[in-house]
Amino acid sequence: MNAELVTVGSELLRFGKRDGNSEWLARQLQRVGVEVTARTAVDDDLERIASVVSAAFRRADVVLITGGLGPTDDDRTREALGRALHLPLVLDESRVEQLRRLYEQYGRPLGAAETKQAQRPRGSSWIDNPLGSAAGVLVEHEGRILVALPGVPAEMRAMFSATVLPLLERAGLQPLRALTLKIAGHTESSLDRRLRDLYAISGLDVTVLGGVEGLELYVRARSVRGRNDEAEKALAEFERQTRERLGADVLGTGEEGLAAVVGALLRERGQTLATAESCTAGLLGAALTDVPESSKWYRGGVIVYADELKPLLAGVRAETLADHGAVSEAVARELAEGVRRRCGADMALALTGIAGPGGGTAEKPVGLVHVALQDDLSSLHRRLRFIGDRDTVRRRAVTAAMDLVRRRLLERG
Amino acid sequence: MNAELVTVGSELLRFGKRDGNSEWLARQLQRVGVEVTARTAVDDDLERIASVVSAAFRRADVVLITGGLGPTDDDRTREALGRALHLPLVLDESRVEQLRRLYEQYGRPLGAAETKQAQRPRGSSWIDNPLGSAAGVLVEHEGRILVALPGVPAEMRAMFSATVLPLLERAGLQPLRALTLKIAGHTESSLDRRLRDLYAISGLDVTVLGGVEGLELYVRARSVRGRNDEAEKALAEFERQTRERLGADVLGTGEEGLAAVVGALLRERGQTLATAESCTAGLLGAALTDVPESSKWYRGGVIVYADELKPLLAGVRAETLADHGAVSEAVARELAEGVRRRCGADMALALTGIAGPGGGTAEKPVGLVHVALQDDLSSLHRRLRFIGDRDTVRRRAVTAAMDLVRRRLLERG
Numbered sequence: 112m113n114a115e116l117v118t119v120g121s122e123l124l125r126f127g128k129r130d131g132n133s134e135w136l137a138r139q140l141q142r143v144g145v146e147v148t149a150r151t152a153v154d155d156d157l158e159r160i161a162s163v164v165s166a167a168f169r170r171a172d173v174v175l176i177t178g179g180l181g182p183t184d185d186d187r188t189r190e191a192l193g194r195a196l197h198l199p200l201v202l203d204e205s206r207v208e209q210l211r212r213l214y215e216q217y218g219r220p221l222g223a224a225e226t227k228q229a230q231r232p233r234g235s236s237w238i239d240n241p242l243g244s245a246a247g248v249l250v251e252h253e254g255r256i257l258v259a260l261p262g263v264p265a266e267m268r269a270m271f272s273a274t275v276l277p278l279l280e281r282a283g284l285q286p287l288r289a290l291t292l293k294i295a296g297h298t299e300s301s302l303d304r305r306l307r308d309l310y311a312i313s314g315l316d317v318t319v320l321g322g323v324e325g326l327e328l329y330v331r332a333r334s335v336r337g338r339n340d341e342a343e344k345a346l347a348e349f350e351r352q353t354r355e356r357l358g359a360d361v362l363g364t365g366e367e368g369l370a371a372v373v374g375a376l377l378r379e380r381g382q383t384l385a386t387a388e389s390c391t392a393g394l395l396g397a398a399l400t401d402v403p404e405s406s407k408w409y410r411g412g413v414i415v416y417a418d419e420l421k422p423l424l425a426g427v428r429a430e431t432l433a434d435h436g437a438v439s440e441a442v443a444r445e446l447a448e449g450v451r452r453r454c455g456a457d458m459a460l461a462l463t464g465i466a467g468p469g470g471g472t473a474e475k476p477v478g479l480v481h482v483a484l485q486d487d488l489s490s491l492h493r494r495l496r497f498i499g500d501r502d503t504v505r506r507r508a509v510t511a512a513m514d515l516v517r518r519r520l521l522e523r524g
Numbered sequence: 525m526n527a528e529l530v531t532v533g534s535e536l537l538r539f540g541k542r543d544g545n546s547e548w549l550a551r552q553l554q555r556v557g558v559e560v561t562a563r564t565a566v567d568d569d570l571e572r573i574a575s576v577v578s579a580a581f582r583r584a585d586v587v588l589i590t591g592g593l594g595p596t597d598d599d600r601t602r603e604a605l606g607r608a609l610h611l612p613l614v615l616d617e618s619r620v621e622q623l624r625r626l627y628e629q630y631g632r633p634l635g636a637a638e639t640k641q642a643q644r645p646r647g648s649s650w651i652d653n654p655l656g657s658a659a660g661v662l663v664e665h666e667g668r669i670l671v672a673l674p675g676v677p678a679e680m681r682a683m684f685s686a687t688v689l690p691l692l693e694r695a696g697l698q699p700l701r702a703l704t705l706k707i708a709g710h711t712e713s714s715l716d717r718r719l720r721d722l723y724a725i726s727g728l729d730v731t732v733l734g735g736v737e738g739l740e741l742y743v744r745a746r747s748v749r750g751r752n753d754e755a756e757k758a759l760a761e762f763e764r765q766t767r768e769r770l771g772a773d774v775l776g777t778g779e780e781g782l783a784a785v786v787g788a789l790l791r792e793r794g795q796t797l798a799t800a801e802s803c804t805a806g807l808l809g810a811a812l813t814d815v816p817e818s819s820k821w822y823r824g825g826v827i828v829y830a831d832e833l834k835p836l837l838a839g840v841r842a843e844t845l846a847d848h849g850a851v852s853e854a855v856a857r858e859l860a861e862g863v864r865r866r867c868g869a870d871m872a873l874a875l876t877g878i879a880g881p882g883g884g885t886a887e888k889p890v891g892l893v894h895v896a897l898q899d900d901l902s903s904l905h906r907r908l909r910f911i912g913d914r915d916t917v918r919r920r921a922v923t924a925a926m927d928l929v930r931r932r933l934l935e936r937g
Contacts, residue, residue, distance in 0.1 A: 137540030393806025
């Protein structure tokens with residue numbers, strides 16, 4: 112089963128905006144085994160929408176359209192569907208009645224523009240919108256499915272999960288058995304060397320994807336044909352062997368990011384964390400607290416961007432700074448030690464480095480970052496070198512720091 | 525002149541990846557006045573690429589394709605172009621010779637796969653690639669232009685700027701006169717009330733766009749017809765009157781974000797800034813230091829996520845915490861005062877609030893944020909209420925804090 116996505120809206124084309132709805136839908140579809148073969152964003156032009164939709168419907172089993180279902184003049188998806196499918200629009204009186212009640216609740220009159228929302232192509236049906244006035248439209252035609260949903264992300268997502276997914280399953284979609292394993296501390300080729308023979312387990316299809324926080328192994332069980340137990344067994348075997356070989360390099364299997372994994376480990380062990388940041392200047396603290404309820408395990412810390420603040424806020428010794436410079440192992444270790452003590456935390460992470468674009472030297476180049484971790488038993492340190500622009504260096508430094516504490520927590524048990 | 529963008533590559537469709545090339549191209553084209561009316565990402569299937577390209581070429585004056593020009597089996601754009609345009613592929617011997625020399629430099633043999641890169645549709649021409657082996661392809665047909673560029677962002681961007689833009693100008697594109705004004709502290713409707721009559725200045729086309737940091741007014745001078753001086757005059761008049769009416773609500777005209785604007789003001793005035801963050805936990809520090817050379821004006825600060833750290837790291841009095849609670853005007857003011865003193869900064873910003881999803885009460889709901897600003901003369905405070913998820917509340921709080929210091933700097937002069 113393959114799908115094409117169409118997003119309607121001039122505002123999306125302007126200024127190169129990101130198409131968040133299509134990105135989200137593509138992930139959901141992939142997860143259940145529907146291959147997304149194309150996605151198009153098109154402006155509010157009626158002819159163009161119709162042309163894009165009709166081409167997509169010729170190429171794909173499923174076409175999902177978002178946007179253009181509202182009451183304004185710019186909302187032309189309904190009409191474009193009619194043109195693309197050569198079907199007249201009909202007014203559904205019972206839907207008009209529903210809209211009348213809805214707008215009464217809103218305290219707004221139901222005018223001609225709003226009533227337009229009760230039109231749909233002949234033979235199509237409604238998809239209930241639990242969160243707004245724009246119902247979705249479903250057309251089934253020669254085994255193909257065309258669905259139009261509103262562009263408001265919350266409405267679109269709710270309708271996709273409640274109605275469209277079950278619809279695809281009824282249409283013969285066999286939910287795919289799949290597994291995602293997040294991996295830290297590997298390159299594609301080092302992973303390949305360690306796992307190559309596992310990739311060949313019969314019936315499995317393995318894709319390696321790069322992300323900000325490391326690699327992801329996306330493993331699909333192919334050619335299931337009703338034998339889900341076989342597929343599950345193959346996936347479980349893949350996971351078992353991968354974990355055996357990679358140990359702590361396996362971050363997890365879920366949607367959870369590194370910060371959430373670190374948070375869960377800290378919480379489980381009743382430990383707290385503090386941070387001292389120089390080059391990342393708060394990015395680590397912000398990443399950790401992106402996780403709801405992070406106050407259960409994250410205490411806070413210091414941003415010691417100016418060198419004078421390293422002694423003032425984290426107790427780094429002036430001699431250490433003078434002897435080794437701010438970007439050094441010794442300063443990283445003292446930062447971690449100092450912030451741990453001052454914040455009364457069980458563990459502390461410190462980062463100091465050169466994010467660029469300026470400030471690098473032959474000895475201390477742009478991209479050099481020292482990470483230190485202090486707990487009650489030991490002081491760990493990593494000297495790292497990242498290649499990339501300022502943003503990349505800072506983000507990768509944050510990832511490395513979180514991964515260091517994650518590994519330490521696993522090791523301590 | 526309208527354009528459609530096509531990005532080729534299965535990897536882009538998987539997992540809902542972001543289409544960075546199209547986003548970049550859309551911005552570039554818009555800047556020179558080419559309207560982007562659709563953009564499509566399509567997988568590596570030959571038939572599908574050909575179908576998408578030929579539909580786009582029917583609808584648009586300009587079609588820009590990126591990706592699929594490399595030497596591997598997956599690279600099928602060349603062939604798809606031939607199919608879409610009904611043109612046979614021909615091998616360019618002089619290009620083979622160039623490739624041979626290039627691969628000699630790389631120290632790699634030029635095999636059959638690589639030689640494929642010397643093929644192009646009959647009648648097309650090459651677009652030089654200064655950074656790699658995959659040349660671009662240009663087809664001009666009945667006044668329409670079709671360009672295929674490699675998908676490697678650096679190569680694509682260099683080729684677009686060096687060759688494609690001049691080509692569009694030769695093809696009759698009149699570079700558009702346009703102006704972007706970033707606005708803080710307004711909603712679309714409040715802006716509308718203040719500026720409505722200006723929107724009607726003859727020959728100008730005004731679009732209001734929402735962003736994380738406020739609104740953007742994008743003003744284009746229409747129907748220029750060679751009279752650039754008239755267009756410039758209309759834009760200058762629009763800017764003058766907008767600035768007169770909105771004063772400090774105008775953030776700037778450039779690509780620069782709020783952090784860069786704040787940084788430039790601080791630097792100009794020789795002032796330094798420190799931060800104390802609770803709910804944002806480093807996001808403000810990270811945003812400020814996203815600007816290169818921010819060490820010239822940003823000193824650092826404290827992340828006082830746990831309440832116990834507010835006295836410890838920023839000198840908030842225990843009574844203030846007990847009497848008013850951590851999310852309060854009094855605590856925000858003491859945080860700003862304390863961090864300013866401890867960091868030896870001229871100005872200090874403090875943020876304390878409830879980012880959610882949990883932790884809200886009737887009196888102190890999720891989204892409530894107190895911002896305080898302390899300098900040598902005064903202590904300012906704002907009580908704000910943001911609607912949205914955790915991430916939105918935190919980002920908008922950071923924007924509000926940066927805007928507060930910006931306005932204070934402008935006011936002090």
